[in-house]
Amino acid sequence: MLAGCDGALSTLAPRGPEAEAIATLWWIMLAGSMAISLMMFALLGLAFRKNRRPLSDRFWTHGMGLGFSFTILSVLLAAAIITGDRLIARHQSASVRVEAIASQWQWRFVQPGPDGAPVETQGRLYIPAGVPVEVFIRSEDVIHSFWVPTLAGKLDAIPGHENRLRFEASEPGVYQGRSAEFSGVGYADMLFEVLAYPPDDVPAQFTNRGESAPAAQAGEPDE
Amino acid sequence: MTLIPHPPQRALPLHREMERVWSRPPGLKGFLTSVNHSEIGLRFMALAGIYFGIGGILAMLIRTQLATPQGAFLDTALYNQIFTMHGSIMMFLFAIPMLEGLSMYLLPKMLGTRDMAFPRLSAFGWWCYLFGGLILLVALAAGMAPDGGWFMYTPLSSRTYTPGVNADVWLLGVTFVEISAIAAAVEITVTILRLRAPGMRLTQMPLFAWYMLGTSAMMLAGFPPLILGSVLLELERAFDWPFFDVARGGDSLLWQHLFWLFGHPEVYIIFLPAAGAISTILPVMCRTRILGYEAIVAAIVGLVFLSFGLWVHHMFTVGIPQMALAFFSAASTLVAVPTAVQIFAWTGTMWKGTPRLSLPMLHLLAFFATFVLGGLTGVMLAVVPFNWQAHDTAFVTAHLHYVLIGGFVFPMMAAAVYWLPLMSGRVRVRGVGEVAFALIFIGFHGTFLIMHLTGLLGMPRRIPVYPDNPEWALPNLISTLFSFMMSIGFVLFALDLLLHALFGRRSTRDPWQANTLEWKMALPVPSYNIAALPVSTDITAVSLARGEGALPGAPRGRREVLAVSSLDGKAQHVAVLPGNTLLPVVTAAMVGVFVLLMLFGAYILACTAMLGVLVCGWTWHRFGRDLRPARIEITPGQTLPDQTGVEGSLTRSGMIALIIADASLFGSFLFALGFLSVIAPGWPPPDSGLGLGALLLGGVALGALAVASGLARWSRGPLPGALAGVLALVAVLGVALLLDDPTRHARDALRAAATGYAALHIGIGVLLALIARTRAPATAAASRSIWRLWQDFTLITVAILTLLVVAQEVLS
Ligand code: HEM
Numbered sequence A: 001m002l003a004g005c006d007g008a009l010s011t012l013a014p015r016g017p018e019a020e021a022i023a024t025l026w027w028i029m030l031a032g033s034m035a036i037s038l039m040m041f042a043l044l045g046l047a048f049r050k051n052r053r054p055l056s057d058r059f060w061t062h063g064m065g066l067g068f069s070f071t072i073l074s075v076l077l078a079a080a081i082i083t084g085d086r087l088i089a090r091h092q093s094a095s096v097r098v099e100a101i102a103s104q105w106q107w108r109f110v111q112p113g114p115d116g117a118p119v120e121t122q123g124r125l126y127i128p129a130g131v132p133v134e135v136f137i138r139s140e141d142v143i144h145s146f147w148v149p150t151l152a153g154k155l156d157a158i159p160g161h162e163n164r165l166r167f168e169a170s171e172p173g174v175y176q177g178r179s180a181e182f183s184g185v186g187y188a189d190m191l192f193e194v195l196a197y198p199p200d201d202v203p204a205q206f207t208n209r210g211e212s213a214p215a216a217q218a219g220e221p222d223e
Numbered sequence B: 001m002t003l004i005p006h007p008p009q010r011a012l013p014l015h016r017e018m019e020r021v022w023s024r025p026p027g028l029k030g031f032l033t034s035v036n037h038s039e040i041g042l043r044f045m046a047l048a049g050i051y052f053g054i055g056g057i058l059a060m061l062i063r064t065q066l067a068t069p070q071g072a073f074l075d076t077a078l079y080n081q082i083f084t085m086h087g088s089i090m091m092f093l094f095a096i097p098m099l100e101g102l103s104m105y106l107l108p109k110m111l112g113t114r115d116m117a118f119p120r121l122s123a124f125g126w127w128c129y130l131f132g133g134l135i136l137l138v139a140l141a142a143g144m145a146p147d148g149g150w151f152m153y154t155p156l157s158s159r160t161y162t163p164g165v166n167a168d169v170w171l172l173g174v175t176f177v178e179i180s181a182i183a184a185a186v187e188i189t190v191t192i193l194r195l196r197a198p199g200m201r202l203t204q205m206p207l208f209a210w211y212m213l214g215t216s217a218m219m220l221a222g223f224p225p226l227i228l229g230s231v232l233l234e235l236e237r238a239f240d241w242p243f244f245d246v247a248r249g250g251d252s253l254l255w256q257h258l259f260w261l262f263g264h265p266e267v268y269i270i271f272l273p274a275a276g277a278i279s280t281i282l283p284v285m286c287r288t289r290i291l292g293y294e295a296i297v298a299a300i301v302g303l304v305f306l307s308f309g310l311w312v313h314h315m316f317t318v319g320i321p322q323m324a325l326a327f328f329s330a331a332s333t334l335v336a337v338p339t340a341v342q343i344f345a346w347t348g349t350m351w352k353g354t355p356r357l358s359l360p361m362l363h364l365l366a367f368f369a370t371f372v373l374g375g376l377t378g379v380m381l382a383v384v385p386f387n388w389q390a391h392d393t394a395f396v397t398a399h400l401h402y403v404l405i406g407g408f409v410f411p412m413m414a415a416a417v418y419w420l421p422l423m424s425g426r427v428r429v430r431g432v433g434e435v436a437f438a439l440i441f442i443g444f445h446g447t448f449l450i451m452h453l454t455g456l457l458g459m460p461r462r463i464p465v466y467p468d469n470p471e472w473a474l475p476n477l478i479s480t481l482f483s484f485m486m487s488i489g490f491v492l493f494a495l496d497l498l499l500h501a502l503f504g505r506r507s508t509r510d511p512w513q514a515n516t517l518e519w520k521m522a523l524p525v526p527s528y529n530i531a532a533l534p535v536s537t538d539i540t541a542v543s544l545a546r547g548e549g550a551l552p553g554a555p556r557g558r559r560e561v562l563a564v565s566s567l568d569g570k571a572q573h574v575a576v577l578p579g580n581t582l583l584p585v586v587t588a589a590m591v592g593v594f595v596l597l598m599l600f601g602a603y604i605l606a607c608t609a610m611l612g613v614l615v616c617g618w619t620w621h622r623f624g625r626d627l628r629p630a631r632i633e634i635t636p637g638q639t640l641p642d643q644t645g646v647e648g649s650l651t652r653s654g655m656i657a658l659i660i661a662d663a664s665l666f667g668s669f670l671f672a673l674g675f676l677s678v679i680a681p682g683w684p685p686p687d688s689g690l691g692l693g694a695l696l697l698g699g700v701a702l703g704a705l706a707v708a709s710g711l712a713r714w715s716r717g718p719l720p721g722a723l724a725g726v727l728a729l730v731a732v733l734g735v736a737l738l739l740d741d742p743t744r745h746a747r748d749a750l751r752a753a754a755t756g757y758a759a760l761h762i763g764i765g766v767l768l769a770l771i772a773r774t775r776a777p778a779t780a781a782a783s784r785s786i787w788r789l790w791q792d793f794t795l796i797t798v799a800i801l802t803l804l805v806v807a808q809e810v811l812s
C-alpha cells in the first residue's frame, strides 16, 4: 500500500515532521470516513430487508442526525485544531530564515550566506537538514503558492502580503517543490527544489556564489 | 375561514375557456411572447441540458489531455480556456439555470396555483440566460474564452496579466446570467410566500417549496457579492479604478473574499433544490411519507444561515490568522450537522416504508453513495492542516465532483425520470435508462474515486502536462477511461429522454401514486395547470378539472390567481397576471446590447443602450394601469378585491425581495470598503481633495432625499417627490465632479463607485415616483408604497455612504 504512495510530490511520503503530522491526520480521517461510509451503506442496505424493526423518528433525526454527527465532528475538530496549533506554533524561533520570491514563472530564494551577505539562488532552495527553517513568501506579480508536499502544506504568495511558513526536513536530500496556485500559461512548469544539506557540510554551490548549480543558479542579488 | 368550493361544472368547456386565456399563439410569435411558467421552466431545463452537454464535451477534452503525461493535443493557452469554461459553464450555465427551471416548472403546480408571481420576469430571466450564455459560447468558439479558472483570481485576471477580452467575457457574461438568477430568486420567493393555495399554511407546504424558499433566500443574499466583485473588477479593467491593485490601495484578496462569499453559498444553492427533489421523490419510491418534516425544515434554515459563515475555507492557504482559521474550520465542520440530519431523515424514511428499486430510486441510491463520500471528503478539507496539503490538487477536483454530481446531477436525473410524465404525458420506454444509469454510476466512481489518490500524490489541478511525474500516469489513465464510460452513459440518458418523448406510451394520471398536488392535473399539464384552485386537502384531479375550488375558469378573460398571506395562507386578493408579451425578450436584448457594447469598449454607446433598458422598464409597469378596482367572487359567498388599490400587492413583496438583494450588494460594498481600509497594504491614501463644496452638495442631496421619503407618505407626493429626487441627483452629480481622480487610489475609486451607486438609486427613485404619478388615484396607493420602500432604502444607503466619507475625512 505504502509503495503506491511514493512520489516526488507525494503528501503521503512525508520527509519532515510537518508533513508527517498531516499524513497521520489523513490516515486517521480516512479510517474514520471509511467506517462512517460503511455504516451508512449498511443502514441503506438494511432498509431493503423484509422484516426490520421500526425505529422511532427521533432516533433518526435527533439520535443520528444531531447526536451522532455532532459527536464525531467535535472529536475531529478538536484533533484538527490541536494539530494545526502545533504546526503553526512549533518553531517559534527558527534560526534559518529564507525569502522566497515568486514571479511568473519561477522562484527565487534569498538568504544570508555563510559569510552573512545575502545569497540569491534561483529554482533551488538550500536549507540545513534537521533544523526548523522559516520561509518568507512573497510575490512580484500574480498569486502563486509555495508547496513542498513531502515537507509541509502549501502557503500562498500574494502580491503586497508576506506569508511565513515554518517547516523542517528530517534528513538531507533533495525535495521537489512546485507552485500550487494557477498563474497562467507557465504554471505547469513552475517547479523548484529544496536541497537539505547536513548542517556541518554546506554544499559548495551554495558557498561559492556565482558558480551555477546543475538545476539552479546562484547569483548576487540585484542590489 | 374555510372556503366552500364552487359546484362542479363540465370539464371540457372549462378547459377551453381557460386555454383561450392562458395559452400562447403558435409558432415563433408564441415562442417569443410566451411567459407561461411550464414552458419557460422547460426551456430553462432544456437549455441547461444543452450546456451540460457542452460542458461535458469540454470535460472529455480535459480528460483526454490528461490521459498521458505529455498531454495529447491541447496547447496550454487553449487548455486554460477549456477548464475555465468547463467550470464556468457547469456552475453558471448548467446547475443554476437547471434548478431555476425545475422550480419554475414545479412550484406553481405543487403550491396549487397557475403561474409564477411575475411571469414576464421568468421569461426575461430565460432570455438573459440565453443571451449571456451565447456570449460565452461565441467567445469559446472564437478562442477568446476566459482562461483564468472559474474563480478568476486577480491580479491574474486584471488588465496587466490578461490584456485581451477574455476576462471581460467572463465578467460580463456571468453577470448577465446572474441578473437572470436574481430575477428568478425574486419571483420564486414571492411565489412561495404569496401564491399558495388558499389555506395552505407555510408549515404545510411541500418540502420542495421549503427547500426552494431557502435556496432563493440564499440567492438573494449570495449572488450580490459576486455581482459587486464583477462590477468592481470590470471597472478596474475598463477604467483602471484600482480596487484590486495592491500598488494603489487595492488588494487581490478582496476579490477572493467577494468571490467565495458568493461561491460557498452557491454550493448549497445547487444542493438544496436537489435535496428538495429527494425529499419529494424518496417517500413516494418507498410508499410512505417523509420522516421528520420539522427536523428537515430546521435543517434547511440552519444551512441557509450557516453557509454564509464558511467562505474562508476556500482561502485557508492565503495566510489567515490562526484564530480565524479555527473559527472557519469549526463552522465548516459543523455545517455537516444539518446535512447529516437530512441524510438520516431520508434513511429513516426508507426504513419506515418499503423501498422499490425503480429507476428514480436507483438514481437516489447513487446520490446517497456519492454524496456521503463527497460530504466526508468535504469535512476533511475543512480540517485546516489537511487543507494545506490537499488544496488546489486533484483531491479537490474529486471532492467537488462527488458533491456536485452526487448532490446535484444524480438527484436531477431522478427528478427528470420521475416528473417526465408530467411534462410529456407519457411513460418511459424500459431498459435504456437502466443501462445509462449503470454506466454513469460506475463510470463516475471509476473516474473520480482514484482522483483523490492522484491529488494526494501531489498532482495539482489546472495543469495540462506532467512529464516529470510518471507516478500520476496510471491513475490519470484510469480516470480517463472511466470518464468515457460515464459519457456514454450520459449520451444514453439523453437517448432515453428522446425515446420517451417519441415512443412512450400514454401515461395514466399520477403514475407513481404519489398523491401530491402536482400530480392532480391532466397529463401533459395544460397551460393553466388547474381549472380551480384547491381549497382543501381532500381534492382529486377530477374535482379540480370540474372547477370545484376557488376561482374556477377564466370568466373575466384574464389570468387570475389568488394571493395569500405569507404565513397562514389566508386568501387576500385576486392577482391578475400579465399575459403573452414581447417585452421580456426586448428588454433582455437591450441588456445584451449593453453588455456587448461594454465588451467592445464602446462605453458611450453602452449608455444609450442603458437608456433603452430604462424605456423597457417604463413600459413594463404599464400593465395593470387600466384595471379598475373590483371585488371578485372567489368561492360562493366569498368575495375579495383584486390587486388594484391593495397595498400588499405581489409587486410590493417583489420589491422587498429585491431590496434584500440590494442590501446584500450594499453590505458587500461596505465589506469591501472596510476590508481595503484595514487589510490592504497601500493605506492610508494620499490626501483627499474633497472640500467644503462636496460636503455641502452631499448635504443637499441627503436633505432632498429625506424630503422625497417624506413625500412618499403623502397621496399627492409623487410629483414633488420626483422633483426632490431630481434635485438630489443633480447634487450627487455635482459631488461626482468634485471627486478625486478614481484611478489614483482605491479609496478614490470606492468613492466614485459609491457615487455611482447613489446616482443609480436616486434615478430609479425618480422613475418610481413618476410611475406612481401616472396611476389613477384609486390605484396609486400600491405603486406609491413600492416607491416609498425604494426611497427609504435609498435615503438610508446614501446617508451611510455620506457618513463614511465624512468619517474618512475627519479621521485622516
Ligand atoms: C460530466 C462529467 C464531468 C467530468 C468528466 C469532469 C471533469 C473535470 C476535470 C477533469 C476537471 C479538472 C480539470 C483540472 O485539472 O483543472 C474538472 C473541473 C471542474 N469541474 Fe468538472 N467534470 C464533469 C462534470 C462537472 C459538473 C456536473 C460540474 C458542476 C456542476 C463540474 C464542475 C467543475 C468545476 C467547477 C471545475 C473546476 C474548474 C476550474 O478549475 O476552474 N464538473 N472537471
Ligand SMILES: [Cu+2]
Pocket (backbone or CB within 6 Å): B263, B264, B267, B310, B311, B313, B314
Ligand atoms: Cu465552500
Ligand SMILES: [Cu+2]
Pocket (backbone or CB within 6 Å): B378, B399, B400, B403
Ligand atoms: Cu466542498
